[in-house]
Amino acid sequence: MDFAWPDEIEALRCEALEVGRAAAASLSIREESWVRGFDRDFSRQLGERGWLGMTWPREVGGHERTALERFVVTEALISTGAPLAATWVGDRQIGPTLLANGSPEQIARYLPPMAAGEVTWSLGMSEPDAGSDLASLRTRAVERDGAWVIEGQKVWTSFAAVADHCYLVARTDPDAPPHAGMSEFIVHMDAPGITVAPIRDITGESHFCEVVFDGVVLPRDALVGKENGSWQQLMRQLEHERGGIDRLMSNRALYEDARATADRSNPTAAQEIAAIETMYRIVRLAVIREVIGQAPPGFSAVTKILGTELEQRIAQFVAATAGPAAMLDGRVSRAVVYAPAYTIQGGTSAILRNVIGERLLGLPRR
Template structure:
């Protein structure tokens, strides 16, 4: 087996790295002040907090949104590996991807699989052009990782669905144009039934977006309240009352990506030269981080190439988020007392527990691995 990387992928990675270097830290004005200083200027988690409409248009101009989508749907028809090397380099380098990230990673692929031809003709071109930003309305105040427990209601009224309820931890909702929302359409059905998915215009009457300022001062998470929001019937995605399968497929896109392994890579690369490699304990930490990254990278590639067992993204995401926490802890230990200052290292250390929550808690994902992959008893 030849593991050598083709020259065209090396050139593509170099191009993406150069673009990330050019754009790192350049985000749209944020109404929430950033109190963190600039000791380490390249932001981590840029795929989540780095909002930039200008960068989204730059990606579109290069054909880097919808890279693997079919040409007859407006995509580039490029290989999975090409998209992989581009986004690994962009996220690791701190490029401000948040504006286009959810559309490219999840919403577009979901519409390609479950959407109607009319929905694809309407929504995919705006995504590919970098002109529409998306969020995902899944978690609720009383239903986090347990999607089957959501209570947001959608009631049919003629040519519209009327949606009422609340979503929370909706990443990027304050800047998004649309939300891919999961609601309960049959309250009498079993928990995993009676769910449907909708494309909701966040500028509709009755929508209220409330940014949530976290301990780091960022406000990318939001609570979104829906008060009798009218959504056209043609915005229902897939099968009414039977979207749990669609939700799980969408989560495969979210949980099996390289973002979990490179979100704070830029910070690690900046801190590593400060480490005392003569200390055997530090060498062990570095070896563990580097080897875990390489293992995790191969797991992601298996996911993207369709070689992983069904549901294995739960394991990939668990390893990835625990890896992110390990990197944050390592950077804090290396920086020592400087971590007490309010800079990028302390921000990442404070934020690290969230890694194992968003996208499904580690506890829930370990249960999924045990029950659905290993076949262990409940």
Template sequence: MDFELGVELTALRRRARDVALAGVAEHGAVNDSWINGYSRGFSRTLAAEGWIGMTWPTGHGGGGRPPIERIVMAEEMISVGAPIAASWFADRQIGPSLIAYGTPAQQARFLPGMLSGEVTWCIGMSEPDSGSDLASLSTTARREGEHWVISGQKIWTSFAAVADYCYLICRTTTEGPPHRGISEIIVPMNTPGVEVRPVLDMTTNAHFCEVFFSDVRVPVDHLVGVEGDAFKQTMRQLEHERGGIDRLVSNRALYERALEGCDRSDPLIRQEIARLEAGYRLGRLLVYREALGQAPGGFSAATKCFCTEHEQRVAEFAALVMGSRAVAHLTPADQAHAKAIAYAPAYTIMGGTSSVMRNILGERVLGLPREPKVG
């Protein structure tokens, strides 16, 4: 089989690489740039190229282009560390969610700001003590007249400190099984009662935040989709999140740096390079399969699991071949790559842990029986 890209996709890849390198030259390179590289200026550049919403329907202002084109473009951006984070969540999942479940009024109000790169969104999903179990969330929204009144707390909410809107996953009723009663509501971040506290992680990244909602009032027409029946909406959103190229090449620049300084005459090093090169190709094929609609439902869990574990192997390889330079901070480049190595444990946690991904794959894709409860 011929896995080479065609003429048009090759031209897109070259153009994307040129734009990405220009962005790095202007704004600097960032490891895991889809979540650490925040620049509204560069998002406007992406918008001018037609690379935000490029797969969205033309009737909603999008490019109407096949998903494989977005994958090709995004791979170049993330591989070199171009700062795409300001528009990434909106492009990847919130825009498609509004197109699928939002009202015409919501689409007309919120999609243009996403497409122009001017508006940043965060996702209020994870909560303290809830882990990866979305159905256990406790942030509530109660109806009072023409408003929802929201109370609760979210954590690991990337970009909450700079976002204009939060796409909030909350509970509007406690009746029925845990996955029932979940709703999605758009919350402007400047609404009274919203408090954001940035969380500084061990690598000094500060994109994670905890967000507190204290009787936050938003209009009832900010509800997206069906009240109390948004669990499947959120699961569809996670399909967009877990099967993308960002889960494979977030630390590609670290790999390239490690190759520059390693001893390729060592057969063990050559063997590890071969294993990682094979991993990149397999991961890319899994992502392409998602983009081409060839994967079964729920298979993005397997794609994420494979790709993020590959990223951790990349970090282990870099630490091995860089030796003391991995922690010595001799140059700014050394500092950046030491930070990238320290960040690696996060890959298999954020977006759903690998153990949760394997459970999803076993139960929902392979149809394996659940382990019976004891007691």
């Protein structure tokens, strides 16, 4: 087995590192760049380089590159802290989910601007009373006069305040069992009846938002895929959300800085570096397995647990390397405060362990 990249992929990786470093050069914080680094100019640059929608068909603005090529580019960009958040949700999961479930008209309309880096998508999934138990969501979509009317509330919707579109999951059949009564919709955020309120997160920043839909009217063709068929569509979409390289790389830039300054003559530090580097390579292989389509359904739960728990371990390593004074102010303390969020956002580790037990090990459901 040869783990080295072919020359042309290695060249692409180096190019992406260079572009990422340049984009992140002026940023004081390079952590979580895929979820907090919002930069529309850089997004358009990514589009011009052909680094968005890399694997999508050419006729919808894609570039028909391999999944491995997309992998090396995204890994390199996130490792440098390049600001990807404006396009990440679209590129990571909405594009693929529309390609899989959308109508030809939806694909033709929404994918080209996504691949050009011109639009930002947000995710309307969680609700105040439907977090881990997503299937209990209550936002309603009611068919009326040939249109859909949306009533309800979403929360933890990143960048809803600046997003162009929201990918909304809503209840269309309240009488069906919870999993069987949900559908997916494309919402234009300028539609009347939408109110967005930013939420300050644990670091004091506010990319999370609360979104209220008050009689928002969507056209008939806003429905994506099957009516009441969201759950199956969503399971696939969540694999993209959970099983990618972003769940491993959030604080890689900080780690590399800490590794450079760590006292390697200290056996504790040296062992921790060895453990982190080993685990990093293992999780990376899990991501690659997902990327090349060799992972079974539910495998992303394994990848996300391994990746995010490594990110938390890295935060501890960085804190130990920087010393206690660094906990009183600055970049290291921010990283330590943010670290608990890794195993919460995008599906808590407790829920993911349920997925592993039920879907991968075949254990009885609760």
